[in-house]
Amino acid sequence: xxxxxxxxxxxxxxxxxxxxxxxxxxxxxxxxxxxxxxxxxxxxxxxxxxxxxxxxxxxxxxxxxxxxxxxxxxxxxxxxxxxxxxxxxxxxxxxxxxxxxxxxxxxxxxxxxxxxxxxxxxxxxxxxxxxxxxxxxxxxxxxxxxxxxxxxxxxxxxxxxxxxxxxxxxxxxxxxxxxxxxxxxxxxxxxxxxxxxxxxxxxxxxxxxxxxxxxxxxxxxxxxxxxxxxxxxxxxxxxxxxxxxxxxxxxxxxxxxxxxxxxxxxxxxxxxxxxxxxxxxxxxxxxxxxxxxxxxxxxxxxxxxxxxxxxxxxxxxxxxxxxxxxxxxxxxxxxxxxxxxxxxxxxxxxxxxxxxxxxxxxxxxxxxxxxxxxxxxxxxxxxxxxxxxxxxxxxxxxxxxxxxxxxxxxxxxxxxxxxxxxxxxxxxxxxxxxxxxxxxxxxxxxxxxxxxxxxxxxxxxxxxxxxxxxxxxxxxxxxxxxxxxxxxxxxxxxxxxxxxxxxxxxxxxxxxxxxxxxxxxxxxxxxxxxxxxxxxxxxxxxxxxxxxxxxxxxxxxxxxxxxxxxxxxxxxxxxxxxxxxxxxxxxxxxxxxxxxxxxxxxxxxxxxxxxxxxxxxxxxxxxxxxxxxxxxxxxxxxxxxxxxxxxxxxxxxxxxxxxxxxxxxxxxxxxxxxxxxxxxxxxxxxxxxxxxxxxxxxxxxxxxxxxxxxxxxxxxxxx
Numbered sequence: 001x002x003x004x005x006x007x008x009x010x011x012x013x014x015x016x017x018x019x020x021x022x023x024x025x026x027x028x029x030x031x032x033x034x035x036x037x038x039x040x041x042x043x044x045x046x047x048x049x050x051x052x053x054x055x056x057x058x059x060x061x062x063x064x065x066x067x068x069x070x071x072x073x074x075x076x077x078x079x080x081x082x083x084x085x086x087x088x089x090x091x092x093x094x095x096x097x098x099x100x101x102x103x104x105x106x107x108x109x110x111x112x113x114x115x116x117x118x119x120x121x122x123x124x125x126x127x128x129x130x131x132x133x134x135x136x137x138x139x140x141x142x143x144x145x146x147x148x149x150x151x152x153x154x155x156x157x158x159x160x161x162x163x164x165x166x167x168x169x170x171x172x173x174x175x176x177x178x179x180x181x182x183x184x185x186x187x188x189x190x191x192x193x194x195x196x197x198x199x200x201x202x203x204x205x206x207x208x209x210x211x212x213x214x215x216x217x218x219x220x221x222x223x224x225x226x227x228x229x230x231x232x233x234x235x236x237x238x239x240x241x242x243x244x245x246x247x248x249x250x251x252x253x254x255x256x257x258x259x260x261x262x263x264x265x266x267x268x269x270x271x272x273x274x275x276x277x278x279x280x281x282x283x284x285x286x287x288x289x290x291x292x293x294x295x296x297x298x299x300x301x302x303x304x305x306x307x308x309x310x311x312x313x314x315x316x317x318x319x320x321x322x323x324x325x326x327x328x329x330x331x332x333x334x335x336x337x338x339x340x341x342x343x344x345x346x347x348x349x350x351x352x353x354x355x356x357x358x359x360x361x362x363x364x365x366x367x368x369x370x371x372x373x374x375x376x377x378x379x380x381x382x383x384x385x386x387x388x389x390x391x392x393x394x395x396x397x398x399x400x401x402x403x404x405x406x407x408x409x410x411x412x413x414x415x416x417x418x419x420x421x422x423x424x425x426x427x428x429x430x431x432x433x434x435x436x437x438x439x440x441x442x443x444x445x446x447x448x449x450x451x452x453x454x455x456x457x458x459x460x461x462x463x464x465x466x467x468x469x470x471x472x473x474x475x476x477x478x479x480x481x482x483x484x485x486x487x488x489x490x491x492x493x494x495x496x497x498x499x500x501x502x503x504x505x506x507x508x509x510x511x512x513x514x515x516x517x518x519x520x521x522x523x524x525x526x527x528x529x530x531x532x533x534x535x536x537x538x539x540x541x542x543x544x545x546x547x548x549x550x551x552x553x554x555x556x557x558x559x560x561x562x563x564x565x566x567x568x569x570x571x572x573x574x575x576x577x578x579x580x581x582x583x584x585x586x587x588x589x590x591x592x593x594x595x596x597x598x599x600x601x602x603x604x605x606x607x608x609x610x611x612x613x614x615x616x617x618x619x620x621x622x623x624x625x626x627x628x629x630x631x632x633x634x635x636x637x638x639x640x641x642x643x644x645x646x647x648x649x650x651x652x653x654x655x656x657x658x659x660x661x662x663x664x665x666x667x668x669x670x671x672x673x674x675x676x677x678x679x680x681x682x683x684x685x686x687x688x689x690x691x692x693x694x695x696x697x698x699x700x701x702x703x704x705x706x707x708x709x710x711x712x713x714x715x716x717x718x719x
Contacts, residue, residue, distance in 0.1 A: 002047070008201035009044035011294050011343045014357040015215040015235075015243050019198065020044045021304075022245030023053070026061055028301030036298035043201065047298060054195035057238065058188065062097035063177055065104030065137040066244055068144065068162035068170040069112035070125040075171060076112035083171040090174050093181050100136045107133045122161060123152040140170075142251035146267060155267040156287035156347045156355075157250055159214075164355055167213050173244045176237040179208060191238075198238045207234040214347065214355045215243055249308045268311035269293065273346060274323035274405050285349040289323050290357065291342040299338065312336045316375050324401060327408040330363055331371040339365055363409075370411045370454050374404055377423060377579075380443040384426065389436045396422075396429035413458035416451065420576035424493075427579075428511060431494040437501040444499070445489065448580035452587060455576070461555040462570040464589050468551035468679030469519065470577030471585060474529065475547065488545075489578050491522060515571055516562070519675035524633040526678070541627030544609040549587045550682035553606065554596040557687075560676040561599060562669055589682070601641055601666055602673050603687035604648040604659065605632075609677045610684040614656040626651050628677070636670040657688060 009020035024037045027048055035048040050056050069076040075083035091102045108129060115125040126145045130138070144162040146153040154160045162169050180191040193205045212235045250268045273286045293307060313320040314334040320326040323344070329335050330342065344360040381404075385397050403422040407415040427443060430436040448471075455463060475485035486497055492510040494502040507525055509518045523544065530542040558564040611625035629651075632644050645666045649659045 002049075002051070003045060004047075004053070005040060005043045005045050006053075006199045006201075007043040008198050011039055011292065011362075012359050013216050013218065014290075014292070014343075014345055014359075015212060015239055017292050017343065018215065018244075018246035019239050019242035020246065021249050022242035022247075023057075024301060024304060025249060026064075026242070026245055027053070027056075030062055031056060031060070034300065036300050037304070038296055038298040039294045040296065045298065054192060054199055057195045058180070058192040060097065062099075063101060063173075063241065064139060064245055064248065065101045065134075066140045066170045066173045067104055067108040067137065068168065069108045069129065070115060070122045071161060071163045071168055071170070073163065073166065073168040073171055075174070076109065077116070080171075083168065083174070086171065086174045086178055090178050090181070093183065095181065095183070098181070100134065103134055104137045107137075123147060123150065126152065126161075139248035139251050143248045146252045153267070155250065155252070155270055157247055157267075157270065157290055159355070164213050167211055167354070169213065169244060172211060172213075172240065175210065176208070176235075176240045179237050180241065194236055195238050198236050198242075203236075205236075208237050209233065210235050210237070210240070212240065214357045217350075217356045217358065249304065251308075268308050269313065269342075271313075271320055271326050272322045274327075274401060287347040287355060289326075289360070290345045290347060291323075291326055291363070292345070293336075293339045294341045294343060294362075295338050296340045297338055303338075307336055307339075310336060316378065324405050324408060327363065327405060328371055328374060330365045331368040331408055331411070333367055335365060341365055368411050370416070371408050373416065373451060373454065374408055374419070376446045376450075377404075377419065380440075381423065381426065384430060384436075384440060387436070387439055389430075389439070390433050393426075393429045393433055393436055396426040400426050411454075413455050413463075416454050417458070417463075417572055417576040420451070420579040421572050423579045424575040425511070427493060431501055442495050442499045442501055445579055445581040448577070448582050448585050451580055452585065455573075456587075456589075458573075459590075460569070460573075461558060461592065462565055463573045464551050464555050465559050465565075465570060465679060466573035466577045467549050467582075467587070468556075469574055470580070471547075471549040471582035472545035472678060472680070473547040473583065474526065474545060487582065488522075489581075491525070492518070492578060511575075515567065515574065516669075516672045516675040519678045520633065520637045520671040523674050523678050524637070527628060527630045527633045530627075540624050541608070542630045543611045543625070543627040544677055545680060546611075548680040549582070549585060550589075550680045552589055552592050553681050553683055553686050554592050556606070556676045556679065556681055557596050557599050557602055560602045560669070560672045561597070562672050598687050599668060599673060599676075600662070601636075601645045601648070601668060602676055604645060604652060605673070605677055606681040606684040607688060608648060608651065610681065612652060612655055612657075612685075626655055633674050633677075636674045639670045641666040641668055641670050641673070652688075659688075 006020070006023075009016050009023070011017045020037070020039075023044070024035060024046065027046075027050055028035045031050050032048045035046065035050075037044060037046045039045070046053070067076075068074040073080055073083055075087040087105065091098060091105055111125060111129045111132060114120065114128070120128070122145070126141060126147060130141050133141070140162075143155065144158045146155060152161070158169060159165075159167075179187070180194070182188065182191070190205060197203055197205055209232050211233045216235070216239075250270075252267060269291045270288055271291065272288050274289070291313070295307075299307065311319075312335055313326050313329040315325040315328045315332070318325075320329050320334075326342075342363045342365070344363055345357045346360050347355050348358050350356045350358075381397065381400055384393065385401075387393075400419070400422040403415075403419040407419045409415075423443075430440055452467070455467075470488050472488045473485065474491075486506070489495065490497055491506045494505045496502050507518060507521045509521070526544055527542040530544070559570075605628065608626055608628050611627050613625055629644075629647065632647075635644050642662060642665055645662050649661050652659045
């Protein structure tokens with residue numbers, strides 16, 4: 001055996017890939033059962049005992065019987081004059097390698113006569129031909145038509161049963177064979193030269209002026225392919241013949257047809273299109289996608305047959321039905337071993353009625369465990385997708401599918417955030433539709449623990465604040481659940497604590513109003529309800545949410561000053577975090593760099609929001625804590641910063657903190673300060689110690705406190 005690289009055969013375009021498969025198949029079946037092949041950057045590497053592949057093709061190759069008597073224009077209809085002439089001319093060649101073709105033609109002719117005289121449908125004609133024909137014709141039948149549960153399905157690779165509109169693949173196959181198998185000396189020499197051109201990637205001989213169909217968009221002569229409008233369709237006849245031979249490796253297998261009730265599942269490496277699969281107009285018609293496997297390690301023909309017969313692409317324990325599923329399979333070891341990548345093609349309608357195999361991308365096979373997170377978000381989205389709902393809901397579903405595709409392609413924190421945010425948007429779309437609320441249950445969000453491990457790699461203040469807000473939960477205490485306990489998700493989304501849809505959210509306006517305004521209203525609601533909670537520690541006033549992931553104080557002071565953070569990013573991260581269940585989640589963020597400018601009023605209010613104690617007081621001491629006044633949230637939103645600041649300073653002084661009243665008017669964004677009080681501050685007294693005791697003039701607009709008047713740092717910080 002000798003290995004040779006064929007530069008003319010590459011994984012793209014599709015015609016060359018299929019021609020490579022066809023060459024492997026015919027050599028393995030007719031000349032060298034031990035042939036091996038692999039795809040390399042230089043071309044198809046083939047190791048075979050055939051000394052001269054081009055000569056073997058021109059002189060010895062025996063074509064597979066390719067006949068489609070159920071199609072018009074296939075040579076079997078009463079009006080198929082030209083196709084019939086090509087078929088008769090082909091079988092009239094007195095060469096032994098066409099013996100199987102002649103036998104198959106006799107059988108197909110009998111079936112075609114009954115098909116037309118008795119008015120059969122395509123399904124019955126295919127079944128009858130399959131029962132009568134010789135084994136040599138089965139690969140073409142199984143590649144062109146899939147019969148499942150008495151119904152015919154047509155693999156998009158071969159159009160609608162071996163034709164694409166008026167282009168009949170079998171007739172073109174016959175016409176190309178007539179050119180290549182002509183025994184005349186000049187024709188034989190030309191056929192040999194064309195075989196060498198194809199294998200070597202050259203073009204010494206003139207190409208045939210013949211249609212190539214969807215398999216080679218550049219060679220099909222579409223509009224705009226010539227300065228004069230449209231060029232002629234050109235093809236190397238050997239490329240077309242071997243391409244048709246190669247399509248037969250995509251033949252469906254009986255075990256796959258019986259295993260899956262959906263016809264498309266029996267079509268190897270063929271899936272429905274995903275939202276981003278079209279490269280033209282949004283409403284472009286498509287037949288789906290074809291994912292052609294590329295392997296670098298040499299495979300035998302038996303191994304290649306097994307690869308295509310199994311066509312393994314499994315996601316969540318089921319065969320891939322969509323491009324999204326296939327992508328996820330390539331990231332979770334759901335494909336056959338030995339495959340290095342896939343060439344992804346979209347089969348889209350272009351130029352009138354013709355379809356084109358549009359190369360979309362090369363997808364490398366690699367393991368990415370984080371992609372499995374997408375499976376935990378799938379069931380409810382699929383249920384919404386199956387329901388017949390309003391256009392707004394379906395548009396939200398498409399956006400979610402697009403985000404899912406982006407995540408399984410790229411993974412990472414930001415694609416995951418966009419996916420989660422799209423699901424929150426989908427929930428809002430469902431909630432706005434009365435019919436959708438009646439038909440669909442409220443989604444049960446997955447635990448945030450695994451998702452946070454991916455999201456936290458973003459390491460940005462917007463994420464930390466979003467986690468702090470989304471994890472807020474009201475209630476009397478950890479582990480105690482009652483009717484009043486609500487998560488932030490149940491506050492901002494129209495969902496009640498029992499998991500039912502509501503007409504309106506408890507605090508309306510999320511996604512419609514500025515985020516800081518919405519969160520200011522959340523604190524106002526919390527101030528009204530927190531006084532009714534009976535926890536283990538008594539409060540004088542209204543504390544904010546006591547169950548949440550704490551946020552570094554520097555992030556919250558930046559949040560209280562509009563313009564310092566990216567508001568669009570913050571909105572994205574919060575929508576993402578609202579799609580998760582934060583109950584019982586604990587997380588400790590790394591300390592951010594200390595370079596923030598503190599907001600005086602916020603520095604006073606954070607200890608009260610957590611429940612302030614006298615300096616030096618231990619957490620274990622069950623003493624009443626000073627909290628926010630119930631009307632402060634409303635007054636801050638109304639701009640009464642100076643008055644609230646003074647009252648907060650007075651309340652802290654009563655506890656023993658060395659805080660001076662403000663001097664002059666306090667200026668700031670009251671709503672932003674109110675919003676920054678919603679998340680828990682990780683070290684609520686840190687600003688007091690660092691900026692009130694030592695640099696009081698900077699934070700309280702008053703004179704600096706002498707060193708003798710400062711207090712000692714308590715043993716434990718307040719929670």
